[in-house]
Amino acid sequence: MKKIIIILLFFFVSFGNANSLIKVDITRGNLDPLPIAVSPLHIDTKSENLESLKKEKLGESISKIIENNFRGTGLFNPLKKDAFVQKPDIAHIKPRFEDWRLIKAQALVTGKILVKDEKLKVEFRLWDLTASKEMVALSFTTTPSNWRRVAHIISDKIYERLTGETGYFDTRIIYVSETGPKDQRVKKLAIMDQDGNGTKYLTLGNELVLTPRFNPTNQLVTYMSYFKNMPRVYLLDIETGIQEVVGNFPGMTFAPRFSPDGKKIIMSFAKDGNSDIYSMDLETREVEKITDHSAIDTSPSYSPDGKYISFNSDRSGIQQIYVMRSDGTQVKRITFGKGLYGTPVWSPRGDLIAFTKVRKGRFYIGVMRSDGTGERLLTENYYQEAPSWSPNGRVLIFYRETKTDSKGKGFSAKLWSIDITGYNERMIKTETDASDPSWSTLLSK
Amino acid sequence: MKFNSALRNLVLVLFSTLLISACSTAKKAKVDTSDDVYTGTETVEYLAKGVPDRVFFATNKSSLTTRSRDTLRKQATFLRKNKDVTVTIEGHADERGTREYNLALGERRANAAKDYLMTYGVSGKRMTVISYGKEKPVNPASTPLAWSQNRRSVTIKTN
Numbered sequence: 001m002k003k004i005i006i007i008l009l010f011f012f013v014s015f016g017n018a019n020s021l022i023k024v025d026i027t028r029g030n031l032d033p034l035p036i037a038v039s040p041l042h043i044d045t046k047s048e049n050l051e052s053l054k055k056e057k058l059g060e061s062i063s064k065i066i067e068n069n070f071r072g073t074g075l076f077n078p079l080k081k082d083a084f085v086q087k088p089d090i091a092h093i094k095p096r097f098e099d100w101r102l103i104k105a106q107a108l109v110t111g112k113i114l115v116k117d118e119k120l121k122v123e124f125r126l127w128d129l130t131a132s133k134e135m136v137a138l139s140f141t142t143t144p145s146n147w148r149r150v151a152h153i154i155s156d157k158i159y160e161r162l163t164g165e166t167g168y169f170d171t172r173i174i175y176v177s178e179t180g181p182k183d184q185r186v187k188k189l190a191i192m193d194q195d196g197n198g199t200k201y202l203t204l205g206n207e208l209v210l211t212p213r214f215n216p217t218n219q220l221v222t223y224m225s226y227f228k229n230m231p232r233v234y235l236l237d238i239e240t241g242i243q244e245v246v247g248n249f250p251g252m253t254f255a256p257r258f259s260p261d262g263k264k265i266i267m268s269f270a271k272d273g274n275s276d277i278y279s280m281d282l283e284t285r286e287v288e289k290i291t292d293h294s295a296i297d298t299s300p301s302y303s304p305d306g307k308y309i310s311f312n313s314d315r316s317g318i319q320q321i322y323v324m325r326s327d328g329t330q331v332k333r334i335t336f337g338k339g340l341y342g343t344p345v346w347s348p349r350g351d352l353i354a355f356t357k358v359r360k361g362r363f364y365i366g367v368m369r370s371d372g373t374g375e376r377l378l379t380e381n382y383y384q385e386a387p388s389w390s391p392n393g394r395v396l397i398f399y400r401e402t403k404t405d406s407k408g409k410g411f412s413a414k415l416w417s418i419d420i421t422g423y424n425e426r427m428i429k430t431e432t433d434a435s436d437p438s439w440s441t442l443l444s445k
Numbered sequence: 446m447k448f449n450s451a452l453r454n455l456v457l458v459l460f461s462t463l464l465i466s467a468c469s470t471a472k473k474a475k476v477d478t479s480d481d482v483y484t485g486t487e488t489v490e491y492l493a494k495g496v497p498d499r500v501f502f503a504t505n506k507s508s509l510t511t512r513s514r515d516t517l518r519k520q521a522t523f524l525r526k527n528k529d530v531t532v533t534i535e536g537h538a539d540e541r542g543t544r545e546y547n548l549a550l551g552e553r554r555a556n557a558a559k560d561y562l563m564t565y566g567v568s569g570k571r572m573t574v575i576s577y578g579k580e581k582p583v584n585p586a587s588t589p590l591a592w593s594q595n596r597r598s599v600t601i602k603t604n
């Protein structure tokens with residue numbers, strides 16, 4: 001895997017004042033998405049290999065990625081380019097605001113590309129068409145092969161400026177790629193950009209792999225593998241491809257997740273029919289037993305400040321969600337609704353816990369406050385589970401499996417996302433069937 | 446007249462016998478589970494003649510039924526007789542639970558079988574346990590019957 005690339009933020013032309021007229025509210029379902037025009041980025045005539053650059057249509061490709069990102073949020077409505085009234089190069093210098101308002105656009109993105117000395121420089125501006133002024137102007141310099149990431153970073157900057165929240169476009173998803181019939185699935189670790197591009201496979205599919213999760217810097221992944229028929233938690237360095245077993249447990253370890261500082265892995269260890277929660281310090285290799293109960297304790301997840309752990313346990317007789325201090329004290333059950341509750345995952349903002357609920361043969365993805373109050377079920381289906389948060393805590397990604405017929409045919413597993421408002425449910429395109437998604441943090445901060 | 450009514454009775458008896466037998470076959474095909482535990486033989490394989498390789502469980506449970514104990518005692522007898530045989534006990538769950546919980550549940554089921562075999566004189570050293578959770582269904586259908594067949598622990602000879 002390529003090294004994390006360095007993108008230089010070159011200059012910072014201006015930053016419009018905060019009380020601008022256009023503002024997108026993302027705290028509720030947006031039924032009236034903001035009309036936005038993304039003008040193709042034009043190519044500076046001073047560029048090297050100008051003709052081939054024009055042929056490659058890099059400027060259009062970048063604008064398409066931005067549009068696709070915006071459309072995916074459900075908060076923006078990117079307008080069709082054939083209605084655009086101004087040439088990209090002229091609009092970038094100074095748009096005729098009244099002309100753009102005519103096509104009902106409220107915001108406009110323009111930009112310019114320059115390739116010089118084997119470096120790609122991308123400049124963009126965001127215009128508030130209602131107030132007739134520039135809101136953001138930024139430029140990035142990087143190697144030309146990183147053009148997709150530049151498009152995602154631009155999307156994040158615009159999203160941030162218009163919603164007041166950090167974006168989630170310059171991110172990756174790690175997941176389990178699935179092929180073959182339901183009773184003989186071949187599973188591989190796979191990683192892709194948040195928009196489904198650039199898929200890479202990290203394992204060959206010789207052994208069953210499950211539940212990959214990123215560390216906070218996105219360079220390491222912890223997951224479970226059945227290598228040599230010994231189901232254990234592993235640690236994989238994405239850049240070097242080096243992997244190792246986590247700890248020296250005499251039995252199955254599973255359900256791993258990093259602590260928010262990335263120093264520990266928390267997981268379950270099953271021995272003699274009982275699963276408890278353990279943590280291991282990656283540096284000192286020190287193992288700590290956190291729960292000690294004859295019931296099944298699994299699916300642990302730290303709060304973002306590292307002070308608490310949420311997990312599911314069947315100590316009450318059925319699977320429910322609990323919260324405890326990270327040393328294992330003060331265990332408190334937080335779900336009391338009808339049905340089973342599992343896979344708690346703490347929001348990166350700390351305010352909510354996402355979960356899977358099973359009731360009357362149906363599976364729900366929901367969110368609740370970290371004390372268990374305010375439960376909201378976002379989506380219902382035959383089978384879905386394992387939510388993972390976008391880095392800004394606004395979107396959940398999870399996987400969904402279809403019901404098969406009486407011969408076991410018709411099976412599929414796909415990744416889906418939904419806003420925590422309950423709106424904007426979407427299938428995420430993947431090259432193969434997919435499950436167990438985990439969302440990275442922002443690659444560039 | 447009398448003869449007629451006797452004939453009619455006979456016909457009735459014949460007819461109701463047919464009806465009952467039809468009922469009982471229909472019932473037999475349907476009720477392959479008792480209290481949510483699979484009792485059929487469709488997926489079962491054998492360690493030796495008369496020694497079934499697997500036992501079944503109720504949803505979210507790992508307790509052994511009378512029938513399961515009977516099967517495991519047969520396995521124990523077989524293993525005591527064949528002292529060089531080592532086994533892996535696989536624990537499985539159906540597809541109607543979350544993945545991680547099912548891994549734990551499969552492990553609990555396999556150990557329930559292992560513990561029972563140990564009480565009947567099989568050394569723990571001859572048995573290894575592995576859980577596959579919901580990852581390896583024996584029947585890929587999304588039906589209550591398939592789920593009951595998938596909630597299982599299977600004893601497999603490893604040598």
